[in-house]
Structure formats: structure tokens, C-alpha cells
Amino acid sequence: MKTTSITAFYVCFSFLCFSQESPTSVLKLNLSALTLGTYSLQYEKVLGKKISLTLGAGYRPVKRVPFARTVERYIDAADSRIDYISLANVKKGEATVGTFNLTPEFRFYLGKNKSAPIGTYIAVFGRYNSYFGKAPVFVDMEYRGVMARVELPVDTQIKTYSGGLMLGKQFRLGNRFTFDWFIIGGHYGKVTIFGESKQDLEGYDEQFIKDLRAKIIDTFKINEQYLALDVDKSGVRVENARNLKLLNLRGLGFNIGYRF
Template sequence: MKFIFTLLAGLCLSVSTFAQSETAAADTAVSPTSGSKGSSFIWYKKNTVKINLSSLTLNNYSLYYERMLTRKIAATVGVRYMPKTRLTETLLGKQILDQLDEEDNEDLKPLAASNTTITAGVRFYTGSRSGAKGFYAELYGRYGMFQLDYDYTFTTNGKEYDMVIKGKPNGFGGGLLLGGQFNLFKNMVVDIYIIGAHYGKMSGNIDGVSDLSTMTAEEKADMESDINDIAPKFNDKKILEAKVDNNGVKGKLDGPFAGIRGLGLSIGWAF
């Protein structure tokens, strides 16, 4: 069961899949050329919208906008949305299932998740050419809202108890992304993020409704322990604190909002 929370943290709660944007055309700026005499200028585009292609492997839809602030510094903002999806039905999820043992495979199948994430950052480009071209370092902040549904089953003394455990955690964090952005054609750009990571805090509530009035106190304690084991400890601190009573389960999530990003690809249009 611990595998569920670890996978979710890696794929959903921080996954993430992210990509940024580039320069632009209709709203352009001029930059003096270096090494030329007189008043020679190079026009460069200041805006770009982009779609993240790599996020589609997790049924995520990501749109980003980038605006040049100076000739080599840009502001970025993006929105990512994932409708309610069973991770086992996504392209990446199916590939992960093939690598799991039977127990973890069965644990993952009941899990469904959705999320909306907002990311904003400041990007610093290298190179002598004006505009959003070349390798970059980006400082970014990310806020995520998540909804989790897990079809939970607990069997004790030959009797089976079923409930849907729902979670609504929110997370906020900041991090650093390294990548490169280049022109494919006059107005088409490709953005490749090479490696990045963010860290912050995630918290929220979980609840599941079920008639557990026929369970003994010992059986409720066993179920409570089983649910709490879904999430591993972090720095010797419990991430999940759940309590079971006659009406089901209620609990709190309190842990890190962390993620590693790498090998992402976006395509954009400068205007």
C-alpha cells in the first residue's frame, strides 16, 4: 500500500510534466547588435504560447505563456489540468504496471486522481542573441489542487468492508528548472526541459463513508493501521493520520510537496 502514495507523489502531486514558453512576434522589441557600428538593430519576439506534449502520457493538458521582460529575461505562467483518471489507464501508467509485482499492481488499480496546477516563474537565458533562445535556468513556484479517489477494501474475519476514500490535498512549493529553447521555424519553437526539482508543503483531508458499526474495536484498529500504512513516514513523521469510527474514516494529510522534472518537451508559437 505504501507504493500507492509514493507513486502518487511522484506522478501526480509533483509530477510532474511541465514546459514553458518562448519569444514572440506581433509584440516585438529591438536590441542593438553587438560588434556592429552605427545604429543596427535585431528585432526579436516577446510572447509565446506553448503546449506540453510530454504531459499527455499522464492525461495532463498543459498550456503555458511566456513574456520577455528584457532581452534575456522572461516571465512564465502555466496551467495544467488532469481530468479524473485512473493512472492505470494512462500510457505511462500502463508501462509502470508492467514493471510491478502482482501485489503492487492490484494496489494501484483502484486509484483515480484529478488535479489543477498553476506554475509561475522567471527564466534567465544564456547566449548573446536577444530573445528567448538558448539554454536557460528558471526559478518557479507551483500551486496544486488535487482530488484522489481510492476504492478501498478491508477483509476481517471473513467479512468484507468497502468504501471510497477521497482525498483533497493542496500543495505549494518552489524550485529550479534547467532547459533549452530553440526555433524550429520562423514562429515555431521547441522547449526542452532537461532537469528540475521543486519542494514545498502539501496538506489536506481524507474521508470515506461506510457503515462499520458491526466491526469490533480491534477490527477498527486494524483497519486504521492499514489505512495509515498507505503513506510512508517522512523524516520520522507520519504523512497520513486517519481515524476509523462507525461511520467510516476521516484523516489529515501533512507532508512534502516535492517533485523531480526531466526530459519534458513542449511545442509553441511565437506571436
Template sequence: MKKTILAAVFLFAAQLGMAQEQPVEEQKPEIENKNMVKLNLLALTAGNISLQYERLITPKTTVGATVNVMPSKGLPFSSSVESFVDDQTTSAQLKQISISSFSVTPEIRFYLGKEGYKGFYIAPFVRYGKYNVDLPVNYDYEGKEENIMVNGEVKAFSGGFAIGAQWRVYKDFYLDWMIMGPHFGSAKGTLEGKRSLNQSEQDAIRKSLSDLDIPVVDFDYEVNDSGAKAKLDGPWAGIRASIGIGYRF
């Protein structure tokens, strides 16, 4: 019996020693500083404010969103838009448009290098934008040029993808260059101007609106004794681009 007990104790001790000698499987350290906030310096040069938040969800994949605020100003890329317009009346009207906007753009980024936040990336995204539009409609009345201001909201939904590259420039500071991000979708909205109008004024405003030749977009309007209303509905397109400075934390 004693020999059996001693053998059992010896076997247990030997197994315990072998278990202690086996190396513990190394665990990969958890990635730190998964978050990043960015300021778009390119947008600042145009008077816009564009902030982005990005979070690492896998070693080479991030999710994030960009918020962009544009104060009231003239039609962006107006020279490019005017190149599609042959009518001088329409071109003159477009130059008088004032627009402010707010947009939110969620995206997911796939970094193509060895790790996230560094190197080239591709980024599918969607965008929701709300645009406040002020448009003075000029018309001739009794030999004088008059105008009625119509304003309202245009809402747009679009989707696309961006390509770019990002580098660490100093400690936790990064430079993000979004080279190009085309997006396509649709937009619709209503612009309305309240004003008491006699029949002659109504006829003059209808003529002015009928002379507008806005390409691609469906443009319907109605004029009555209490004012004018215009409805816009059609495709929407744009291009994202940015040079941003980011801080990782």
C-alpha cells in the same frame, strides 16, 4: 548697430547649421513579439493537458506560468513509489488509488545566450497543486473482503528550478526542451468516506488502516459509526520535464 545685428544673425545661422549637421543618436528598436504560448507535447503522451504562457520583460529574461490539468488516473510513478514500500498490503492499496489534479506554476527564465527565447536557460519556479484522491480501503468482514471509498483533496506547495534549452524551428514557432526541474515542498489534505458502520466493521477498518505503512508522510485516521477519515501531512517532491512547441507573437 547694423554690424552688430548682422553678426548676431550670422552667429545664430551658424549654430543652427551645426546643430543640423550633428547626427541624431540612434535609438535601439523596441523588441517585437514579446509573447509566447506553448503546448507540452510530452504531457499529451500521458493524457495530460499542459499550457504555458511566457513574456519577454528584458532582452534575455522572461516571466510566465504553466497550467496543468490531469484527468483521473492511477498514482503517477506508482512503480517508483512502491519501491519505497516493503509492505504488500500498502503496495496493493497504492495500486488502487485514483488521482486527478490541477496545478499552476509561475516561473522566471534567464536565457544564457545572446538573446531571449533562444539557447539554454535556468528557471526558478514555484508550484501550487490541488489533487483529488479516491482511495478504496479494503478490509475483511465476516470472511469477505469489503471496502470503503475515502476521497478528498490534497494541496501541495513547492519550489525549485529548471534547466533547459529553446530553439526557433520555423518563423515564429519554437521548440522548448525542459530537461529537468526538481521541486520540493509540503502537502496536506483530508480524505473522508461516509458510510454507516457497525462496531465489527469499524474494528476491521481500523486494522486495515493501521496496517498501512506509508513512508515519510504523517498519516492519521479516525473511524466511527458514520464512516472513516484520514489526514495526510508531510513533504512533497516532484520533477518537471517537457518537450513543448511554442508560438511567438
């Protein structure tokens, strides 16, 4: 009995020592996402000497767009390359946006002298993004001989589903901490769009409704092969008429992690 107890003690002690020396889990906080007002965590679990599985999640409450002037310049520059809608008449500085995302990935660690979760890695990942908020837009049109500006605060929901590859490197900081750098990657997928502006247009005649729809299409250069626009006396709605493609970059992320 005594021998059995001593044996059990050494087995448990060895297990604890191994766990302390070789933790197989890392919980990480994305520092770069915090600069955009997003709270993003990632959990990584080592599955083998060179392989790990991670799951990341992020959330940003609905509020003004960060770095609004920089974002506006970026959107204006990209506007000419979007072939199904123009965002020129969007009040970008007044827009609000919230986000939620999920990112599962498999990591394959490289190098002979390194093992997961330390070293350079290639990640195969999937990504789901949801963007939601309000985008104030406007159109100028004539009604009964008078020019008028029609303000349309649009509740917007954009969702993306994609998959791709990424290169990164995770560094050891002492015994328990890590620094994980998402270097660069690309992902491809699809986008779904839904926008709605609930407006009481009961006081306007059918010709005004038709003219408003035509003016929205002309102002925002809506390509009806890609986006369906519906205008009636309850408001304005726009959504996908077909699948929209997404090609995007992922990278320049900095994460601080704790190993356990």
C-alpha cells in the same frame, strides 16, 4: 499636417516591423503532458534581453490512472521508502485521478549570442498541484467469528506547494515557432492529504468501529505522528497531523510554442 502624417506613418510602420521581427510573447502546448491525458499550456512574456516571466497551467479530468501497470510497479517500489503510510492494499489499477496545476516562473537566459526567449535558461519556479479522485482500498478483518473483506472507496485530495530550480532550452523553429525543452530540475515543499470514505456503519457496534480503526492502522502502516485517522459510524477520514515534506523532480517536458 502632411509632414506630421508621414512621420506618424513611419513611426507606426517601424513599430509593426519591430513587433514582427522581435515578438515578445510565446504561447506553448505541452506535448509530453498530452501523453498522460493532461491539457497543459504555458504563456511566456519577455521582460528584458535575458529575462522572461512564464505562467503555466494544466488540467486532467478524473479518469483511470495512465500506464497503470507501470505506475503500480513504481508505487510498490517506493512503498518501503514512505515512512507514514503503506499503499499495498490499494487497488491501483482501479484508481481514478484528476489533476490541476499552476506554475509561475522567472527565466534567466544564458549565452552571449542569445536573448530571451531563445537559448539555454535557468528557471526559478513555484508550483501548485492538486490531485483528486478515488482510490479503492480494502482491509480483511474478523467480525463475530467470520473473516470479512471491508471495501473502502476513498475520495482523495492531495495538494502540494513547492518551489525550485530548473534547467531548460528553447529553440527557434522558423520565424514564429519554438520548441521548449524542460531538461531537468528539482523542487521542495509540502504536501497536504485528505481522504474520506463515507460508509454507513450504524449497524455495527462500538467494538467493531475500534477494531476497524486498529486494522486500518495496521494494514496501511499509518504513522499517527504524521497522519490523523478518524473512524466513526459515518465512515473513515484521514488527513495531515503535521506538515509532510515534498522533494521531487521536474523535467523531460516538450513544448511547441507560437511567438507573437
